[in-house]
Amino acid sequence: MQRYVGEVIWCLVIIALAIAALYQIAEIGGGYSGSILTPASFPELITWAIIVLTLLNLASIFRKVLRSDSSTDSEPLSSSVLPFVTGLILLVELVIYALLLEPAGYILSTSLFIVAVIATLTFLSTQVSLSELAYPAIKLVVFAVLFSVAVFYLFSLGFELVLPTL
């Protein structure tokens, strides 16, 4: 049962977003070209198709749940929560990186991001103890700074792409 909970929630999120989209579609204007289809027609058709197909998918999940033997579902909840938390932390770090990129400058924000991601994965990893960190702190900081500088010159000189200020 538990393995289907996530998918059911995901389907409900899709349906909720699709219903919200239907409200937005009602506000789309236009329809002056003389065609039987207005700018709102295609999105409306797609949104309804998404809702119907997602409901079909939900129905097939419930059929599977009814058929499956709940006693074989033995995965502990903790084992599914930790990876979820890791993904969430990585996303938060990405958002902070994006927020800092322009105000703090490229080198500082990139170096901090590299250190933060590696530290997160190291600390949360169940198989690596704190004493056996693959990249001791100072080495890691030096690597992060050197990598950031190298990439800056590669992007700006090698590929002529503009990055935020140093």
Next chain:
Amino acid sequence: MFTEYMDALGLVFEFKTIFAIACGTALGLLMGALPGLTAAMAIALLLPLTFGMPPVMGIGMLLGILCGAISGGSIPAALLNIPGTPSSVATTLDAFPMTRNGEAGRALGIAIVSSFIGGIFSAFVLSLLAPPIAGFALQFGPAEYFTLSIFGLVIITSIAKTLVKGLIAGLIGLWLAMVGADPIEGVQRFTFGQTSLMAGINLLPALIGLFAVSQVIEDAVEYLKKGETRTGQLLTDKARPRWLEVLKSWRILLASSSIGVVVGAIPGAGGSIASFLAYDQAKKMSKTPEKFGTGHPEGIIASESTNNALTGGSLIPMLTLGIPGEAATAVLLGGLMIQGIQPGPTLFAEQGAIIYGLFIAFFIANVFMLLFQWLGIGLFVKVLSMPRKLLMALILVFCVLGVYAVDNDIFNIYLMIGFGVLGYFLNRYGFGTAPVILGLILGPIAEANLRRALLLSEGSWMTFLERPISLVFLLLASICVVYSLNHKYKNRVRL
């Protein structure tokens, strides 16, 4: 055509272009050698590097990445029994036993030559077949383009676990393509006052989010479950190309390469299907079928030549009709569009030099693939021992910088993160991400041509059934749906 090839030679044989193809192939090999990094992800991640390049140079580099990434998958398949890409699963069956027998260099040497010959074979077929197909497709009008888009979407949904899930993913992509100005009247839709969305969703953040960020999140989750993969000391004897050994099995080589091209040209069929089909065929053709699975060279030849022949095959529908066959070519199609090239029949007529330049670049990429895999095998083997957490951090940095560099807009980074989350959940629950990209690409084409066709037919929907080519596409799409449902039903009955 001769004049166009001569013009194309001038475009390709410039130092910078050749250098870009070489760099692309080397980077593709590096990424293909890392288990879990797919060819689609490699192209998405390295796409920003091509922004400032002229079209042939930029797309040549992307073709190099595609060739390298597919071929690089054989390295961990042979040395670690871990396929670097899904299409190298069949390679593990004989390459890894050969490695265990102390012949890792021989396994890699056979894989290198087979990949090269498969790739060159598909490049020939591509350059021969693509122009007439594109010529035929010039007859298409709005009705044909609309039904072709529907056919393309239906067919790529077969990548997902079920037809319904694939369709949902494709429709999500189509819906996202509606963001921005509508193609006929210019009315703004779903922009929420955000100026960055007025021209529609930028393809690059979508590509990188769906194929790279989602993959890193998935890898991080796996990393926590399994920890660092200890590769140990990987010793290889010299991985020099085994020409004679491969050419001795020329019948298997030819059959496997042909299977690769044909399956590659069928949208949605996929790499792993092709290599297993070829493996099975080689077993039937072999004088020593009992040796398959124990380190038999013919098994490696079949799988590896198919993988690389598949790349050329999958480029045929992508370049001529604008319909990609699988995830990597879907991303490549996005790359072409970012470069300002709209694949399809008109491309052959209007920008012949560019398209023939791409054919030549594809040949050259295959040559570089042979050279780099032969001479740089030691480096690619070393890459396998790179700590995964370090790799994940560096990939995320490249994702952010690549997306930011599109037009120096932080909003694109948030968009990429959003697509990363979407991609993670789509993959986790078996919906797949390739249909989303195809929906994003085909959405504006489908909508604009549907509305144009209805304007031309004065609102009659019968236009889609009255035009023969349009009718054929609709029938093909229906056959795909029926086949997929039937296949699913049979599987359920078997269970």
